[in-house]
Amino acid sequence: xxxxxxxxxxxxxxxxxxxxxxxxxxxxxxxxxxxxxxxxxxxxxxxxxxxxxxxxxxxxxxxxxxxxxxxxxxxxxxxxxxxxxxxxxxxxxxxxxxxxxxxxxxxxxxxxxxxxxxxxxxxxxxxxxxxxxxxxxxxxxxxxxxxxxxxxxxxxxxxxxxxxxxxxxxxxxxxxxxxxxxxxxxxxxxxxxxxxxxxxxxxxxxxxxxxxxxxxxxxxxxxxxxxxxxxxxxxxxxxxxxxxxxxxxxxxxxxxxxxxxxxxxxxxxxxxxxxxxxxxxxxxxxxxxxxxxxxxxxxxxxxxxxxxxxxxxxxxxxxx
Amino acid sequence: xxxxxxxxxxxxxxxxxxxxxxxxxxxxxxxxxxxxxxxxxxxxxxxxxxxxxxxxxxxxxxxxxxxxxxxxxxxxxxxxxxxxxxxxxxxxxxxxxxxxxxxxxxxxxxxxxxxxxxxxxxxxxxxxxxxxxxxxxxxxxxxxxxxxxxxxxxxxxxxxxxxxxxxxxxxxxxxxxxxxxxxxxxxxxxxxxxxxxxxxxxxxxxxxxxxxxxxxxxxxxxxxxxxxxxxxxxxxxxxxxxxxxxxxxxxxxxxxxxxxxxxxxxxxxxxxxxxxxxxxxxxxxxxxxxxxxxxxxxxxxxxxxxxxxxxxxxxxxxxxxxxxxxxxxxxxxxxxxxxxxxxxxxxxxxxxxxxxxxxxxxxxxxxxxxxxxxxxxxxxxxxxxxxxxxxxxxxxxxxxxxxxxxxxxxxxxxxxxxxxxxxxxxxxxxxxxxxxxx
Amino acid sequence: xxxxxxxxxxxxxxxxxxxxxxxxxxxxxxxxxxxxxxxxxxxxxxxxxxxxxxxxxxxxxxxxxxxxxxxxxxxxxxxxxxxxxxxxxxxxxxxxxxxxxxxxxxxxxxxxxxxxxxxxxxxxxxxxxxxxxxxxxxxxxxxxxxxxxxxxxxxxxxxxxxx
Ligand code: NA
Ligand code: NA
Numbered sequence: 001x002x003x004x005x006x007x008x009x010x011x012x013x014x015x016x017x018x019x020x021x022x023x024x025x026x027x028x029x030x031x032x033x034x035x036x037x038x039x040x041x042x043x044x045x046x047x048x049x050x051x052x053x054x055x056x057x058x059x060x061x062x063x064x065x066x067x068x069x070x071x072x073x074x075x076x077x078x079x080x081x082x083x084x085x086x087x088x089x090x091x092x093x094x095x096x097x098x099x100x101x102x103x104x105x106x107x108x109x110x111x112x113x114x115x116x117x118x119x120x121x122x123x124x125x126x127x128x129x130x131x132x133x134x135x136x137x138x139x140x141x142x143x144x145x146x147x148x149x150x151x152x153x154x155x156x157x158x159x160x161x162x163x164x165x166x167x168x169x170x171x172x173x174x175x176x177x178x179x180x181x182x183x184x185x186x187x188x189x190x191x192x193x194x195x196x197x198x199x200x201x202x203x204x205x206x207x208x209x210x211x212x213x214x215x216x217x218x219x220x221x222x223x224x225x226x227x228x229x230x231x232x233x234x235x236x237x238x239x240x241x242x243x244x245x246x247x248x249x250x251x252x253x254x255x256x257x258x259x260x261x262x263x264x265x266x267x268x269x270x271x272x273x274x275x276x277x278x279x280x281x282x283x284x285x286x287x288x289x290x291x292x293x294x295x296x297x298x299x300x301x302x303x304x305x306x307x308x309x310x311x312x313x314x315x316x317x318x319x320x
Numbered sequence: 321x322x323x324x325x326x327x328x329x330x331x332x333x334x335x336x337x338x339x340x341x342x343x344x345x346x347x348x349x350x351x352x353x354x355x356x357x358x359x360x361x362x363x364x365x366x367x368x369x370x371x372x373x374x375x376x377x378x379x380x381x382x383x384x385x386x387x388x389x390x391x392x393x394x395x396x397x398x399x400x401x402x403x404x405x406x407x408x409x410x411x412x413x414x415x416x417x418x419x420x421x422x423x424x425x426x427x428x429x430x431x432x433x434x435x436x437x438x439x440x441x442x443x444x445x446x447x448x449x450x451x452x453x454x455x456x457x458x459x460x461x462x463x464x465x466x467x468x469x470x471x472x473x474x475x476x477x478x479x480x481x482x483x484x485x486x487x488x489x490x491x492x493x494x495x496x497x498x499x500x501x502x503x504x505x506x507x508x509x510x511x512x513x514x515x516x517x518x519x520x521x522x523x524x525x526x527x528x529x530x531x532x533x534x535x536x537x538x539x540x541x542x543x544x545x546x547x548x549x550x551x552x553x554x555x556x557x558x559x560x561x562x563x564x565x566x567x568x569x570x571x572x573x574x575x576x577x578x579x580x581x582x583x584x585x586x587x588x589x590x591x592x593x594x595x596x597x598x599x600x601x602x603x604x605x606x607x608x609x610x611x612x613x614x615x616x617x618x619x620x621x622x623x624x625x626x627x628x629x630x631x632x633x634x635x636x637x638x639x640x641x642x643x644x645x646x647x648x649x650x651x652x653x654x655x656x657x658x659x660x661x662x663x664x665x666x667x668x669x670x671x672x673x674x675x676x677x678x679x680x681x682x683x684x685x686x687x688x689x690x691x692x693x694x695x696x697x698x699x700x701x702x703x704x705x706x707x708x709x710x711x712x713x714x715x716x717x718x719x720x721x722x723x724x725x726x727x728x729x730x731x732x733x734x735x736x737x738x739x740x741x742x743x744x745x746x747x748x749x750x751x752x753x754x755x756x757x758x
Numbered sequence: 759x760x761x762x763x764x765x766x767x768x769x770x771x772x773x774x775x776x777x778x779x780x781x782x783x784x785x786x787x788x789x790x791x792x793x794x795x796x797x798x799x800x801x802x803x804x805x806x807x808x809x810x811x812x813x814x815x816x817x818x819x820x821x822x823x824x825x826x827x828x829x830x831x832x833x834x835x836x837x838x839x840x841x842x843x844x845x846x847x848x849x850x851x852x853x854x855x856x857x858x859x860x861x862x863x864x865x866x867x868x869x870x871x872x873x874x875x876x877x878x879x880x881x882x883x884x885x886x887x888x889x890x891x892x893x894x895x896x897x898x899x900x901x902x903x904x905x906x907x908x909x910x911x912x913x914x915x916x917x918x919x920x921x
Contacts, residue, residue, distance in 0.1 A: 014490060043667060044667070046619045047616055047619050047620065048612055048616035049371055050374075050375045052881075053371045056367075056370070056872075060368075061363065071881050074879045074884070075877055143800070149881060161794065162800065164802050164804075171493050173563055337854070338835075339832065340851075341833065341848055341850075343851055344829070344832065366865060369865035370865045370866070370869040370872070373813070377816045377817055378810045378812060379812065380806070386815060386819075390780055390781075561791065562795075569788060570787070570791065573784050573787075593777065594773055597776075597819070598772075599819070599823050605819075606820070607830075609862075714830060715829075722832055
């Protein structure tokens with residue numbers, strides 16, 4: 001008989017995450033299992049709860065598969081290394097690296113689920129309303145909405161006032177001037193109407209490492225996985241791991257392209273590229289965050305330095 | 321069991337429990353629990369409960385509700401609201417039912433800073449209900465007016481359901497708000513007309529002679545605190561000092577301050593504010609939690625989605641499709657929580673609507689459909705048997721039976737229907753303001 | 759009823775505690791706003807604190823709400839029934855509410871233990887989740903106790919007087 005997996009995530013049904021990243025995965029497991037394994041994908045937290053709870057929903061069997069941020073699950077904190085400023089090269093390589101890194105250091109942290117993928121999104125940009133950001137000094141005194149713990153610290157070190165607020169409040173906060181800017185990748189920006197609500201986009205030189213990225217995880221309920229017959233388990237095994245991580249990272253970053261097109265087509269938008277030389281200064285100003293992260297891990301009795309080094313090496317290894 | 325049978329079973333259990341006086345929140349909770357367990361088993365349900373309270377109660381977006389309720393209680397206990405109603409009576413007093421109209425006006429004014437209909441209903445009820453009682457209004461008209469007036473919280477922007485619609489359909493929030501402006505004003509005027517007609521047709525609902533208070537310097541001075549709070553909150557939000565949610569905290573703090581300055585807020589009254597806030601907030605959030613269990617269970621059956629596909633499969637003319645969808649929303653909205661209803665169905669209906677030709681640009685079609693959906697959401701907040709606003713207002717009016725409140729809602733439902741039809745056939749009423757937005 | 763007085767006192771105390779939490783959240787938000795708008799220093803994660811604070815406060819509001827029977831019921835189907843019938847039905851309702859609050863308290867307790875083990879915490883501040891779960895578990899437990907007392911009550915003088 002057919003086994004149907006309930007897949008749950010917090011984004012809308014038109015997003016690339018729903019249609020392609022999870023949608024393709026579902027098509028693939030249906031194809032490989034000859035339709036004995038299928039999905040129902042529930043977008044927008046339709047099955048209840050908040051995004052923060054997605055990992056636990058999968059772990060506890062409230063749903064079978066979830067797509068969520070690592071940051072929502074403090075137990076996965078070791079993965080935060082990939083969210084440090086200027087860590088990522090490109091999303092595909094960094095996603096592969098994140099998977100390998102997790103195999104080495106974090107397997108124990110998520111042993112309560114069957115992890116299907118660990119990936120990152122494309123490079124983040126800075127969008128501002130009243131003033132273009134060309135040098136670090138331009139950020140001084142600006143109120144900027146930052147998405148993660150590390151990016152909050154980063155913008156503060158660069159002289160801006162970080163304002164933390166939930167994503168859905170960003171459009172209104174921008175339009176009313178509660179914040180002067182926001183830091184996110186191209187892919188999600190049009191959905192939040194950032195192209196209409198800001199006037200300047202500061203993209204970083206793509207030959208230099210990205211300003212920041214965010215780590216996502218795709219956990220599956222362990223008992224559900226264990227309950228599958230051997231051949232269906234093999235289907236899941238085939239459709240998970242490093243290559244699925246790479247596919248998800250690549251797809252999400254690939255969606256930066258149509259996102260950027262929207263910005264280029266917006267008459268009000270001026271896109272500028274921060275040159276390498278300037279980014280060097282930004283990196284120097286925020287290097288202390290790497291040390292702080294290493295110290296945090298070391299404080300917990302881990303080899304923080306080695307973990308950072310491994311992450312850096314893995315990214316390098318996968319970046320062509 | 322087929323999904324439809326299961327969904328009917330869930331509704332059946334809920335209705336049965338409601339009939340035998342189980343609190344509504346409990347009836348939804350238990351019916352949803354049975355449905356959940358039948359579909360997924362006991363252990364996933366227990367695990368689902370782990371995070372239920374955390375998700376609903378420890379929620380930044382919803383914290384605006386207890387804050388606005390606290391603000392309302394500070395205003396009531398601080399004697400500030402009394403002044404507002406003396407002013408409203410003075411303005412509207414020449415009309416029969418003038419104080420009820422004043423309450424609608426107050427709801428509209430409050431709705432311009434608050435995006436939640438429940439918060440609007442609870443706040444203005446705390447302020448207006450004692451005054452309306454004192455002036456000799458019937459429980460039926462008073463609760464009906466306040467429940468209907470509460471929907472102005474979402475009909476007049478900012479509006480939480482519109483934000484959700486905008487996010488689901490990737491539409492411009494500012495343009496949706498602009499499009500909701502005229503319909504919101506029409507709603508407010510429509511409610512006042514409904515009151516005027518109702519008090520003439522049905523005797524004994526409102527005092528024959530309103531206590532006419534003259535517009536004096538004193539009464540103007542009396543509304544100074546609430547007017548300045550309004551300016552601070554409204555001005556602060558529009559000038560970009562804070563978000564609407566933060567505005568609630570500022571509103572509560574400044575009301576607290578104003579009450580202290582008036583020297584009306586004794587320690588005893590201060591504690592009373594807490595007790596009153598506790599009762600209203602706990603009651604509202606219990607309903608939220610019950611609705612959550614119910615909706616999680618219904619979502620699993622996938623029936624709302626299937627119903628949506630059924631409407632689509634009938635291959636009707638564009639205007640008939642929209643009418644069918646709206647009708648379905650009225651039915652669904654009568655029995656379930658409106659926000660969850662949007663989450664479950666908009667993803668299915670929206671792409672369909674966008675494929676039909678209404679003689680408008682795609683953007684206008686999207687915005688117009690959003691406004692139409694908003695109208696039915698407002699309707700659903702009032703319509704029996706599950707009308708959240710009616711519950712909230714009735715819960716605060718201890719001596720009024722729920723049946724009386726539902727009778728009191730009828731004139732407003734008629735007004736809602738007329739407005740919805742108006743907007744269905746004349747989209748321009750709501751769309752013309754958009755052109756002023758770049 | 760023997761326990762009604764201590765329970766009522768606890769319920770009132772809880773609601774005051776919840777009210778004080780709400781008041782602090784209100785003041786904290788104002789502080790953060792002033793900092794952000796005039797001194798370029800926002801309170802990072804103030805909305806996280808507001809969220810968890812509201813969670814504790816609303817849970818603390820539950821006991822009084824149950825004690826005062828503030829949860830809304832549909833009365834028009836049974837409006838014509840005798841007072842004795844309605845009384846019995848209301849005891850049944852109390853029993854159901856006992857069950858619900860017991861479930862909520864139990865599951866929040868389980869979630870608190872789990873959060874402690876898994877180090878669950880808010881994203882920016884790292885505010886521990888187990889504190890939030892515990893702050894909801896205890897009031898839910900008290901509410902279950904109140905509902906159970908109401909379900910067992912033989913005569914309703916107290917409740918009528920207070921509602
Ligand atoms: Na509003
Ligand atoms: Na409803």
